[in-house]
Amino acid sequence: MLITFSLFIATVVVSSFLLFFVFKERNNRLLYNAFSETLSLMARSIETELENFKSFSANLMTDPYVQDRLARMNREANPVIWYSLGEDLKNKLINYFNVPYVECIYVVDNLG
Secondary structure, X not given: OHHHHHHHHHHHHHHHHHHHHHHHHXXXXXXXXXXXXXXXXXXHHHHHXXXXXXXXXXXXXXXXXXXXXXXXXXXXXXXXXXXXXHHHHHHHHHHHHOOHHHHHOOOOOOOO
């Protein structure tokens, strides 16, 4: 009777450990899959943002208004006019291109 009970307890303990490891492995796999999907979505989002930025850069380099303002800024020696043109350009970029990157542009007076 004692041997049968001991075998029963040993079977329960071994089964519990096996179930624990099976469920743990399954949960790890589920967590891994969820984490993998999240990373994949983040990577696609970053790729999309890079493509948007590449398109934004191409539009920026070919836009006549932007090119005119940059040329005028290069010609001007007066810091007040330079700052005014820079602010005008910044506002145009924020309103026209409507992208979040432009909001971090600051016009800095390097002449004074």
